Structures are given as C-alpha cells and as structure tokens.
Amino acid sequence: MDRRNFLRYGMMAGAAVAAPQINPDFFISSARAQGSRPLMFLSAENITGNWDPTAHTTLSQKTIEGFVMGFLARAPMRPDDPGAMNMELATEITQLDPYRLEIKLRDDVTFHDGKPFKAEDVKATFEYGSLPDRPAQWYPGSNETFEVTTPDDYTVIVDTSKGGYGAHLFIFLAAYLPMMSATDIAEGPNGVLSTRLNGTGPFRFVEQDGNDTVMEAYEDYFKGTPTVPGVTFSFVGDATTRMLSLMNGQADVIERLEPEQVETLEGEDDIKLSRLVSVENKYLWFRCSKPPFDNPLVRKAACHAIDRDLIMQIMGSAGEFSSNFVSPIKFGYTDLENYPEYDPEECQRLLAEAGFPGGEGLPELEYITSTGFYPKTKEYGEVITALLQEQGFPVTLNVMEVAAWNERLYDRPGGGPGHMVDCGWSTGSPEPDLVLRTHFHSGSKRICGIEDPEIDAALDAERNAETLEAREESLQTNLMPMLADKVPALSLFTSVMIHGMRADLDGMFIYPDGSTDASEATIG
Amino acid sequence: MFIVRFLARRLLQGAVIVFLVSALIFTLLRVVPGDPVRLMAGGMAPEALIEQIAEDMGLRDPIYQQFGRYVAGVVQGDLGQSFVRPANGAAVGGASFDDSTRGERAEVWDLIAQTAPMTLQLALLAMAFALVIAVPIGVWGGLRPGRLPDRIALYLSSLFVSLPNFWLGIVLALLLSVHLELVPAIGYEGFAYTILPAFVLAIEIAPFIIRTLTVSVAGVMGQSFIDIAAVRGLTRNQIVFRHAIKNSSVPLLNLLGVQFSMLLGGVLVIEFIFDYPGLGLLTINAVMQRDFPLIQGIAIVTAAAFVLINIVVDLCATAIDPRLDY
Numbered sequence: 001m002d003r004r005n006f007l008r009y010g011m012m013a014g015a016a017v018a019a020p021q022i023n024p025d026f027f028i029s030s031a032r033a034q035g036s037r038p039l040m041f042l043s044a045e046n047i048t049g050n051w052d053p054t055a056h057t058t059l060s061q062k063t064i065e066g067f068v069m070g071f072l073a074r075a076p077m078r079p080d081d082p083g084a085m086n087m088e089l090a091t092e093i094t095q096l097d098p099y100r101l102e103i104k105l106r107d108d109v110t111f112h113d114g115k116p117f118k119a120e121d122v123k124a125t126f127e128y129g130s131l132p133d134r135p136a137q138w139y140p141g142s143n144e145t146f147e148v149t150t151p152d153d154y155t156v157i158v159d160t161s162k163g164g165y166g167a168h169l170f171i172f173l174a175a176y177l178p179m180m181s182a183t184d185i186a187e188g189p190n191g192v193l194s195t196r197l198n199g200t201g202p203f204r205f206v207e208q209d210g211n212d213t214v215m216e217a218y219e220d221y222f223k224g225t226p227t228v229p230g231v232t233f234s235f236v237g238d239a240t241t242r243m244l245s246l247m248n249g250q251a252d253v254i255e256r257l258e259p260e261q262v263e264t265l266e267g268e269d270d271i272k273l274s275r276l277v278s279v280e281n282k283y284l285w286f287r288c289s290k291p292p293f294d295n296p297l298v299r300k301a302a303c304h305a306i307d308r309d310l311i312m313q314i315m316g317s318a319g320e321f322s323s324n325f326v327s328p329i330k331f332g333y334t335d336l337e338n339y340p341e342y343d344p345e346e347c348q349r350l351l352a353e354a355g356f357p358g359g360e361g362l363p364e365l366e367y368i369t370s371t372g373f374y375p376k377t378k379e380y381g382e383v384i385t386a387l388l389q390e391q392g393f394p395v396t397l398n399v400m401e402v403a404a405w406n407e408r409l410y411d412r413p414g415g416g417p418g419h420m421v422d423c424g425w426s427t428g429s430p431e432p433d434l435v436l437r438t439h440f441h442s443g444s445k446r447i448c449g450i451e452d453p454e455i456d457a458a459l460d461a462e463r464n465a466e467t468l469e470a471r472e473e474s475l476q477t478n479l480m481p482m483l484a485d486k487v488p489a490l491s492l493f494t495s496v497m498i499h500g501m502r503a504d505l506d507g508m509f510i511y512p513d514g515s516t517d518a519s520e521a522t523i524g
Numbered sequence: 525m526f527i528v529r530f531l532a533r534r535l536l537q538g539a540v541i542v543f544l545v546s547a548l549i550f551t552l553l554r555v556v557p558g559d560p561v562r563l564m565a566g567g568m569a570p571e572a573l574i575e576q577i578a579e580d581m582g583l584r585d586p587i588y589q590q591f592g593r594y595v596a597g598v599v600q601g602d603l604g605q606s607f608v609r610p611a612n613g614a615a616v617g618g619a620s621f622d623d624s625t626r627g628e629r630a631e632v633w634d635l636i637a638q639t640a641p642m643t644l645q646l647a648l649l650a651m652a653f654a655l656v657i658a659v660p661i662g663v664w665g666g667l668r669p670g671r672l673p674d675r676i677a678l679y680l681s682s683l684f685v686s687l688p689n690f691w692l693g694i695v696l697a698l699l700l701s702v703h704l705e706l707v708p709a710i711g712y713e714g715f716a717y718t719i720l721p722a723f724v725l726a727i728e729i730a731p732f733i734i735r736t737l738t739v740s741v742a743g744v745m746g747q748s749f750i751d752i753a754a755v756r757g758l759t760r761n762q763i764v765f766r767h768a769i770k771n772s773s774v775p776l777l778n779l780l781g782v783q784f785s786m787l788l789g790g791v792l793v794i795e796f797i798f799d800y801p802g803l804g805l806l807t808i809n810a811v812m813q814r815d816f817p818l819i820q821g822i823a824i825v826t827a828a829a830f831v832l833i834n835i836v837v838d839l840c841a842t843a844i845d846p847r848l849d850y
Binding site for chain 2: 006010049208210211234236237238240241244245247248249250251401402403407412413
C-alpha cells in the first residue's frame with residue numbers, strides 16, 4: 001500500500017466513523033425553541049463535590065440546598081426587622097426555660113425519597129451536625145453539650161443545660177440548618193449523604209451533570225407544587241459570560257453582579273435587579289499568631305491608616321457602610337462607637353507606642369487578596385496597600401486567582417501565609433456567633449488565628465446569656481467593643497448582594513445570603 | 525511497505541516528543557507554587573492531615589519517582605484520577621478534609637473523552653469558517669500581487685489579527701445573540717452553540733491563511749509552467765483552479781495542520797468566554813484547581829494529537845505533490 005492509498009482509505013474510514021456523530025436535529029429544529037422550561041440560575045462559585053450539608057461552608061452549595069432542603073424556619077433578614085422568623089417545617093419554636101427549647105413540627109411533610117418528616121429527623125440532624133469532626137461547625141457546642149428528646153413524632157425538645165449555654169441559640173440556627181433524613185444520617189458521612197441531596201424543599205435533586213446541578217419540581221411539596229418545572233443551577237466562572245447569558249435569555253437569574261454590570265443592566269427593559277444588604281461582611285484579616293500583628297497596637301494602627309470612605313467609593317452600589325464585625329441584618333448589630341476609623345495621627349501614635357515609630361523596624365508585610373470572585377477586591381486592595389504604605393507599613397499586595405488564594409486563606413500552626421488576607425464571611429442566619437465564635441474564639445480562629453482568653457470569655461458570656469435580651473446586651477456592651485479594641489480583623493464594609501434576573505420572572509424571594517425560594521416563581 | 529516504515533519512523537519520533545512534553549509538564553507542575561493537597565482537602569484541613577494525604581498519594585516522593593509511576597500507568601492506558609473532580613464531572617472547589625467522595629473521583633481519560641469531541645467539533649467548524657473566509661480573499665490577492673486585491677487582503681488580515689478574540693467574542697455575542705437573537709452564545713445545548721465561538725476563532729485564524737495563500741499563489745503564478753499552461757490553450761480558470769491553487773496548497777496544508785493542532789490543544793479564552801464545555805474550559809479549571817493529573821493528561825493527549833495531525837498533513841502533502849519525500 002502506498003501513501004496515497006493509505007490516506008484515501010484512512011479518510012474513508014474516518015468519514016464512516018464520523019457520520020453517525022452528526023446531529024440531524026440541528027437542520028430541522030431551532031436551537032432556541034423553548035417551551036415550558038426550568039429556571040436557569042448561573043452561579044459565580046463552584047461546588048465541593050460532596051453533598052453532605054455538614055461537610056462544607058461553600059456558599060454556592062448552600063444556595064442549592066436552599067432549593068432542595070427544608071428548614072425548620074426561614075429568616076428573611078430585612079433591615080427593618082432583622083430578627084424576624086417565618087415558620088416552615090416547624091409550626092412553633094418556644095423557649096420553655098433558659099435551657100430548654102420546644103419545637104413543634106408539621107405533620108404533612110415528606111422527604112423527596114418518600115420518608116415522612118418527623119421529630120427523629122430533627123434529632124438526627126442536630127446530633128450529626130454537631131459532631132466534632134463535621135467540618136461545618138455551625139453549632140454552639142458539640143453533641144456532648146446538649147440533648148435532644150422527642151416526646152412524640154412531631155415534638156422536639158432541645159436541652160442545653162449540659163453545655164451551660166442558653167437554648168435560644170438554636171432559634172436562629174433553625175433558619176440555617178437544612179433538615180436531613182434520619183435514615184440517610186444512619187449511613188454516616190460515607191453513605192448516601194455525600195452522593196446526593198434528599199430534602200423536603202420545593203425542588204428535588206435529580207443529578208449533577210458536569211457543571212449543572214439539575215433539580216425538578218417536587219409535586220408533594222407541603223406548600224404546593226412549584227410553578228416552574230425545575231431549576232438548573234450552573235457554575236459559570238466568567239462574570240461577563242453570566243451577564244451575556246442573562247441578556248440573551250439563556251439565564252433567568254445571575255448572581256454577584258459587578259457595579260459596572262449593574263449600570264449596563266439598568267438600561268435593559270427585559271432585565272430587573274435585586275439589591276439586598278447581605279449577611280456578608282468583607283474583612284481584612286490580620287494573622288494574629290505571628291509578628292507584627294500578634295501585637296494589638298500594630299493591628300489597631302493599621303486600622304487607623306485605612307480610609308474606608310475611599311473603599312466605599314470604589315464599591316459603589318456593591319457595598320454598604322457598617323461599623324461592626326457582623327452585618328447590620330444580624331442579631332445584635334450596633335454601630336460601635338469605638339470602631340477604628342481613618343486617623344493618621346492615631347496610627348502614628350500607636351506605631352510609636354508599639355516600638356515602630358513611622359513604621360521603622362516593621363518586617364516586609366504580605367497582603368493576600370483574590371480576584372474573580374468578590375467584586376473589586378484588587379481595586380480596593382491597591383488603595384489599602386497605598387494607605388498603609390503612606391503610614392510606613394512596608395506592605396506588598398499579592399493578588400491571586402481564587403484557587404491559589406483559597407489555598408492560603410486559613411490559619412495554620414505558626415500563622416497562615418502572609419500577614420493580612422482579604423475574605424468575606426456569609427451565613428444565612430441572623431445568628432452572630434456563626435461569624436464571631438467561628439473566627440475569634442481560640443477553639444476555631446479560622447483565618448486570623450487569634451488566641452485571646454479575654455475574647456474567649458466574652459464570647460462564652462454572650463453565648464451563655466439566659467435570654468435573647470441579655471445576650472444582645474452582652475454582645476453590644478462587652479464582646480463587640482472588645483473586638484473593636486483588639487481588632488483581630490477589620491470589617492471593611494457589608495456586601496450588597498446584587499442579582500440580575502429576567503423581567504418576566506416573578507415570585508422569587510432572595511435571602512440575604514443568596515439562597516432563593518423559587519417555590520412560587522413564574523416565568524413569562 | 526514504504527508506508528509502514530514511514531509510519532513507524534514518525535510514530536517513534538512522536539512518542540519521544542510526547543514523552544518529553546509530559547516530563548516537562550510533570551516537572552513544572554511540581555515546582556510552581558500551590559499545594560494541590562491543600563486544595564483537595566480544603567483550607568480548614570489540619571496540617572498533619574495534609575501531609576498524611578500527600579504522603580499517601582506519593583506527592584512528597586522525589587519527582588523522578590513520581591514521574592516513573594505516572595509513566596508506568598500511562599503506558600498501560602491509565603492517565604490516573606482527577607485530584608478534585610468527582611465522577612459526575614463538575615468543576616468543584618475546595619472540599620472538606622473529611623470528603624468521603626474521594627474514592628469517586630473522575631478518571632482523567634473519561635473527562636478528556638467527554639470534552640475532546642466538543643473541542644474537535646469547534647475546531648473543525650472554525651477551520652471550515654476560516655477557509656470560507658480566507659481562501660477567496662487570499663487567492664484573489666495572490667492573483668493580483670501588488671494591486672488592490674492584494675492590498676485588501678493585507679488590510680483585512682491586519683484588521684482580523686488586531687481584533688482580540690475575547691473582545692470580538694463579547695461583541696459578537698452581544699450583537700448576534702442578545703440583540704439580533706440569531707444564534708445562542710453561552711454553554712452548549714446543541715450544535716448551534718458552536719457557531720459563534722467557531723466564527724470568532726475563524727477570524728483569528730483567517731489572517732494566517734490569507735497571507736500564506738496570497739504569497740503562495742503569487743509565487744506559483746510567477747512560475748514558468750503557468751505561462752506555458754496558457755500557451756497549451758488552458759483557460760484562466762483552468763490554470764488557477766487546476767494548477768495554481770493545487771500547487772499553492774502545500775504550505776497552506778502545513779499551516780492548517782499547526783493551526784488545527786493548536787485549536788485541539790484547547791482554545792482557552794474562547795471556551796471560557798462562551799462557557800463552551802471543551803478541552804479549553806477543562807484545562808482552565810484544571811489549572812486553577814492545581815489538578816495535576818488532569819493537566820498532565822490533557823498535555824499528553826494534545827501532544828499526541830499534534831503528532832498525529834502532522835503525520836496526516838505530511839501524508840496529504842505527499843499526495844498533492846509526490847516530489848515531497850519525508
């Protein structure tokens with residue numbers, strides 16, 4: 001066989017193999033023809049690949065859980081009434097005494113796999129989620145610190161007397177913890193929990209198809225079958241791509257709009273926007289377990305070097321001014337009087353007191369931030385760097401793509417990488433301890449790595465308060481001012497969650513953490 | 525038997541190239557910053573667990589030992605498992621350190637097999653568009669060197685090559701998809717989703733084809749056999765289409781081979797902008813997630829494709845011009 005014949009026969013074989021691959025549908029039907037279709041939600045963040053709700057803190061996956069899972073209650077968290085709670089799987093939540101909480105449940109709810117929802121599921125969810133080895137540590141204490149009993153199939157009693165903290169801590173958590181099936185939980189973390197979602201929410205998890213999480217309407221949803229036939233939740237990494245998808249009608253909802261995109265979309269008749277003050281504050285975290293930020297005077301000096309008004313100008317509509325370590329829509333928020341503001345003279349005084357007059361003697365400092373996920377991090381990171389340099393801090397800004405930043409984010413023995421790191425923290429509940437305890441208690445200290453007995457004591461004091469009123473007072477007069485004085489992190493501002501959606505999409509309710517109730521959504 | 529010797533020689537050369545590419549990629553990936561175990565296990569994983577996982581996976585062994593194990597697997601057709609992607613193929617972020625789905629990671633080969641046909645379809649359509657755009661312009665310019673058609677070919681090439689593909693992609697998506705609603709733009713739900721990204725790629729490739737053809741056709745038209753063809757009584761069309769274009773196509777063929785290989789290697793920006801689920805998007809996510817096995821697998825497959833395409837191009841060239849001997 002010569003080369004010509006080899007080539008000829010090779011091409012014929014190739015054509016024979018390729019012919020069945022041609023899709024004839026393209027020639028006879030329009031690719032844009034659409035009938036009744038699922039809601040298309042484009043996300044800026046990918047998921048973890050493990051569906052166990054207690055195994056991650058990833059926001060996009062919490063949003064998916066919002067479609068599929070059921071909650072005892074939901075907290076709309078609007079600024080005019082941050083503590084409001086709407087009952088869902090629970091009919092009422094009552095504090096019997098400081099250490100006992102009674103939860104009454106609906107009796108007409110079933111999981112997507114057909115199992116009736118009962119008190120045993122709440123008990124199993126609480127006990128499993130609070131195990132010390134579960135990565136998403138949302139509970140006020142481990143399963144050793146409280147007891148759950150079920151007098152009947154639709155009543156749950158939570159007793160926190162063993163832990164010595166108030167049972168009311170479970171009230172706000174009720175709006176955040178997705179209820180899992182006791183049957184699923186019995187298989188443990190290596191069982192079905194990790195491979196699929198099984199909830200009582202309006203949409204049933206069908207499959208993960210590449211980057212698409214496919215969900216379909218759950219006909220037996222206790223509030224009635226959703227109007228849209230399903231939801232497809234898809235990770236699309238590029239912000240411009242998401243916006244174009246919304247504009248051409250391929251997407252119905254997109255999240256985390258950049259301020260420039262807001263201006264573009266405001267001029268479009270068939271697009272509408274949703275702006276919500278979110279539960280997420282953006283922080284400048286100091287690595288408190290290594291020099292020089294192990295010294296609170298240096299931390300405070302750095303805070304006084306930063307002009308937050310400049311940051312707000314950069315953030316535009318994507319940021320809301322706040323002066324506390326939690327969002328204004330969290331329980332206990334107050335504008336702190338001693339919150340460090342821009343004051344170069346005070347900065348210099350503190351630096352001199354710390355032994356670094358004019359910044360002399362400070363080591364080279366690395367400030368780590370990300371680009372591509374949070375809006376404007378690089379831009380305001382450059383401003384913060386310049387302001388710190390102006391006061392004598394030898395800072396270098398290191399802007400990283402999200403995966404590399406994520407790898408360097410958390411505290412490690414001896415202090416995490418760099419000296420300062422930018423990150424937000426968002427939890428879909430009014431519960432402030434989901435932020436404060438998680439980050440500032442020496443038993444958790446996720447990013448800043450602070451170990452301070454006084455802060456630990458203040459955190460325990462507010463947690464152990466017997467009533468919500470006493471707790472609020474403890475938060476506002478003890479813990480929060482103490483944090484503003486020791487500044488293990490500087491909360492820069494509160495994020496504004498901006499969603500873009502098609503104008504013909506109605507009935508969506510978006511919570512301030514980005515999770516969405518689409519049970520009453522209609523398209524067109 | 526000539527063809528057997530030819531193929532054996534070229535495939536052997538190709539195997540050496542693929543080996544060198546994989547050795548280079550393997551080494552580079554392990555010296556750049558970014559610990560894949562930290563990404564796999566999640567930021568909250570304790571340091572001791574990170575080290576334990578790394579040691580269990582052999583990631584703390586010397587690089588030559590890791591490479592030896594990897595090559596042994598590749599020779600047996602095993603490209604390994606993705607560090608982070610689950611079997612359903614989703615692009616995932618840092619999971620928890622207690623991630624029990626670790627055992628269900630996707631096979632690298634499966635991920636490539638799912639996405640490569642998408643990129644192949646995109647590359648073929650882009651190539652077809654590029655030829656439709658470039659061949660008339662290039663031949664026209666080549667037939668009239670130094671005159672208006674040649675200058676138009678030059679200006680158009682300059683214009684096309686100056687357009688950044690990410691900008692053109694966004695503008696065309698805005699115009700053709702958002703405003704005129706002619707074609708869909710983002711993601712993939714059918715063949716129509718390939719048209720717009722393929723067109724953008726075609727605009728990117730066309731200048732090279734136009735310039736190659738213009739120069740090549742002009743060169744062939746200046747040769748004596750073309751002058752003699754007119755004396756033999758052939759019409760202008762016969763001279764151009766039967767002789768000039770055929771003889772001008774050998775350099776074009778080599779160019780197309782290289783361009784097509786580059787397209788298969790992952791059209792990163794275009795697939796990212798259009799969220800087109802091909803090898804390019806897979807590569808971007810793999811790089812961002814420090815998914816070493818996936819990056820290595822893609823590199824090996826694309827290097828192998830590069831070698832095979834060039835063998836086919838050489839065969840085609842000899843079919844057109846038997847004087848060529850490789």
